[in-house]
Amino acid sequence: MNLPERFTLIHRGLAVLGRFTRAQPRFFLLMVGGGWGVFCEAVRPSSWRRTVRIEFWRSLRQLIGGGFVSTVVVAFITGLGLVSQAVYWLGFAGLAQKTGGILSSVLLREIAPVLVGVILLGRSGMLMLADMGNLTTQGRLNTLNGMGIDPFLVFVVPRSIAMTLSAFTLGILFSVIALTMGYVACWVEGIVTVSVWSFIFEVINSMQPGDYIGIPLKFFMSGFAVGLCCCLSGLDVTAEDNLTTMLPRGFSRGMMSILAINVLVDIILGSV
Amino acid sequence: MSQGVSQPDYTPVLELREAVPIFDEEGLSPLKYTLAVEPGDCVFIESRDDLQTAQFTNLCAGILPIGSGKVRCMGLEWQALDERRAHALRGRIGRISEDSGWIDLYGMHLNILWPRLHHSRSSYAKLVEEAVALALRFGLPGLPTQLPERLSALDRKRAEYVRAFMGRPSLLLLENPLSLAAPKELYNAFLSELTAARERGCAVVWIGAERSAWSGYAQPNMQKFRLGDNGLIEVRGV
Structure with a gap:
């Protein structure tokens, strides 16, 4: 192999490496830029035009109404399984006084944001992704753009904000139902003898000051990340994409976002 | 004497001045496009290529980027407008695509x-x-x-x-608005609404594949063009 051929080979190798390196953080950078864009638009009163408000209320209804039953069922099962088991085994091990602390740190801080995020991602996020993907591939967003309607403003902003609020709402609902069901299961079995208020008080009392910021922050940020991720994944499709390629990619991105947000908030608030 | 008497506005509602679109492998040729449509004017453009038709209307609406020249709408240059203002200006355009x-x-x-x-x-x-x-x-x-x-x-x-x-849009960009198969009542309703809009000062760009679709409406004094690989070429006569 002569010298020019070697240079060509090295050049091609570097090009492949560069393409790979640039492709990896591409969607992450898209999320950062999109997130900042949503924030800037959301705080500007003139952005909340009637079309944006219509889409916001429609999305909020769909998200909370659609995710309500799933959240209640999952919270019910989690309460019966996880909370009652935790209470039972902690009592068995003579650590009954730690029950509140463990439930607040495990259930409220770690499990609830992830489960609610997954419910929202699966129940509504995928639908959002399919909607946006179809609108993009069919060229409908270009037509809207031609009429002076910014698709980012009328779809991404209201959907991301609606997802943020619904994650918080469903997250609080999930936490309350899971704890209540756990208490009921233990009370029926005779494992706990205190009243439900004392049980809830014990859980709340064992929360750290940072949890009062961290838990809502996780709900808000998980919802925001899922909403933004699904909308941007839908906008980011190409003509070759279809549902079989769009949905798995969006789902894995959404899962990554939920887990990354949880770890990030834990690290920032020093919970790990 | 003439003070207080409003002068009619002859500023073109849409003006393409030697605008050269950025060529993207297919679609509009990267040539100089020149066109001026004044309030109440109706311009007919014959185009048989759907992609070129769509890209030309996008050029008029300031969506298709240009390399040189100017595209003005209602006196405002698309390239000089920020995104929000450009969207607001597009809100004054009625489109059929x-x-x-x-x-x-x-x-x-x-x-x-x-x-x-x-x-x-x-x-x-x-x-x-x-x-x-x-x-x-x-x-x-x-x-x-x-x-x-x-x-x-x-x-x-x-x-x-x-x-x-x-x-009440100020500019109408119409891509193949009429099909000859459309019912006569719809055809007449469309043309009478178009005339009413023009009388209010709305400028119209009608791009169609079939010249016969506008032949019943076109007047000899109206501008007519043909859009193709050679750019926008003025055509004399109906």
């Missing part, structure tokens, strides 16, 4: 009202009233509330006319 852009998530009534709801502060009731009046003129029984996919192709066309003429 090959892909009507119906959003299947909403009923047809919202699809029709969507641009006006976004760009204007007129009350919802007033917008509905205007839309119903236009819908009746185009042969719909009222403002349709079904999903767009549930309506017939003809009713979707009627709805598209309603959307394009809503809010």
Whole structure:
């Protein structure tokens, strides 16, 4: 192999490496830029035009109404399984006084944001992704753009904000139902003898000051990340994409976002 | 004596001055495009290529980027406008396109009202009233509330006319607005609404594949062009 051929080979190798390196953080950078864009638009009163408000209320209804039953069922099962088991085994091990602390740190801080995020991602996020993907591939967003309607403003902003609020709402609902069901299961079995208020008080009392910021922050940020991720994944499709390629990619991105947000908030608030 | 008497505005509503679109492998040729449409004017452009037609209307609406030259709409240069102002200016344009852009998530009534709801502060009731009046003129029984996919192709066309003429646009960009197979009543309703819009000062760019679609409406003094690989070429006569 002569010298020019070697240079060509090295050049091609570097090009492949560069393409790979640039492709990896591409969607992450898209999320950062999109997130900042949503924030800037959301705080500007003139952005909340009637079309944006219509889409916001429609999305909020769909998200909370659609995710309500799933959240209640999952919270019910989690309460019966996880909370009652935790209470039972902690009592068995003579650590009954730690029950509140463990439930607040495990259930409220770690499990609830992830489960609610997954419910929202699966129940509504995928639908959002399919909607946006179809609108993009069919060229409908270009037509809207031609009429002076910014698709980012009328779809991404209201959907991301609606997802943020619904994650918080469903997250609080999930936490309350899971704890209540756990208490009921233990009370029926005779494992706990205190009243439900004392049980809830014990859980709340064992929360750290940072949890009062961290838990809502996780709900808000998980919802925001899922909403933004699904909308941007839908906008980011190409003509070759279809549902079989769009949905798995969006789902894995959404899962990554939920887990990354949880770890990030834990690290920032020093919970790990 | 002449003080206080308003002079008619002859500033072109749409002006392309040697605008060269950035060529993207296919579509509009990277040539100089020159066109001026004054208020009330109607310009006919014959184009047999759908992609070129769509890209030309996008060029007029400031969506297609240009390498050199100028594209002005209502005296404002698209390239000098920031995104928000450009979107607001596009709100003054009524469009009929090959892909009507119906959003299947909403009923047809919202699809029709969507641009006006976004760009204007007129009350919802007033917008509905205007839309119903236009819908009746185009042969719909009222403002349709079904999903767009549930309506017939003809009713979707009627709805598209309603959307394009809503809010008294200053410029109409019409891509193949009429099919010769359309009912005569719809054809007449469209042309009478177009004439009324022009009398209000609306400029019209009518791009179509078939010259015969406008032959009944075109006048000898109206500008006529042909759009193709050689750019925009003026055609004399009907």
